[in-house]
Amino acid sequence: MYSKFPPGYIARSTVKILIGGTSFFALLETFTGNEKFHKEQILPLVHRYVDAETAHKWGVRLAKSGLLAYYSNNQKEYPELKTNVFGRTFKNPIGIAAGFDKDGEAIDGLRASGLGFVEIGSVTPLPQDGNQRPRVFRLLEDKGVINRYGFNSAGGGVVSDRAKQAYRHDADVMFGVNLGKNKNTVKAELDYEIGANYFGNFCDYLVVNVSSPNTPGLRSLQSKEHLIKLLTTVRASIDRIDPARTKPKLLLKIAPDLNDDELKDIAKVVMDKRYGVDGLIISNTTISRPASLTSANKSESGGLSGAPLKQLNTQKIHQVYKLTGGQVPIIGCGGIFSGTDAYEKIRAGASLVQLYTGIVYEGFPIIGKVKRELVECLQKDGLTNVSEAVGADHRPKK
């Protein structure tokens, strides 16, 4: 048979295409799904050559690109992790904490990344720049971050347009908006009211964040008297939402630096039905500096997150779970890098968990890793669903 190609050309081309295709998919898989490659190769390079705030921006861009949907290891879901909290079904209990996607730029991309819920913000009513740079610092040896962003925000107008575009009431990934206040606002409750008005129709939950350490006076809003005023105002905004729509749940995010009396006060307020608090996020970053820190950046001012926060944070979850008798759902957040870390928070009393700094050190494959390892923890203890583990440390061992 006559062929216009020289002898062997088709065979050689086929082999080339096969090798090229296989290499391409192997590379894609390495870039998108490989936990070790991200943790041991990509992130150390980024940490060496890219400052923390620029790397953060790249991370948001990556999420926005939609590429996270191709991180194949993250896409696996497990029946053991499906759970009901706040009357809603979460396909898994792992969420991304506030501060990563402050301006709601990557909502769709994050929702496709294998997470069970996504929280954006903190959002302030008016746009503001936040503090001067540099304002984010890695503590490489301690697996921590100190940030003093100071609520840089595109403002409620811009961000609520994005939330409106992205929000679907029936989406299988829950969507929360974390509200902050502008630096110069005197009557704080008004800013949270404005925030609730902007976002109340376009999210599954709203977070009153009174725990960031980088806005002067903000954390004093955690006192009983201020909290009551603030929560009453926000609750009233939520109550005004058209009853035909599903109203967002109201969550309060607290600092890990509160003392026993302050925690008792908070427990009383959140247990009081008049203020309509549906859940707590424990916790924000800490202003404390554990003696164990060794990194050069340890003396930077701001809030510390990541591994050095883990224990303090779990201890606060234990305390609040006990104080509330497990009646108020807790989202545990602070220093989660593995399934075991997540399991510890859940056994301490968290119904859901969130992470942020773990992504700084291990990249997005950490999502799939935490889910897989959490299932292993449950199986080791003979549990069939994550909800059985919530608060397990407070019950006598079987």
Ligand SMILES: Cc1cc2nc3c(=O)[nH]c(=O)nc-3n(C[C@H](O)[C@H](O)[C@H](O)COP(=O)(O)O)c2cc1C
């Ligand atoms: C760079 C950075 C920015 C943050 N910004 C916010 C924020 O705007 N609002 C907020 O409520 N928490 C913010 N947080 C706190 C996180 O949401 C989370 O509570 C804390 O980092 C503990 O979790 P992690 O140890 O997994 O990071 C920020 C954290 C980091 C590291």
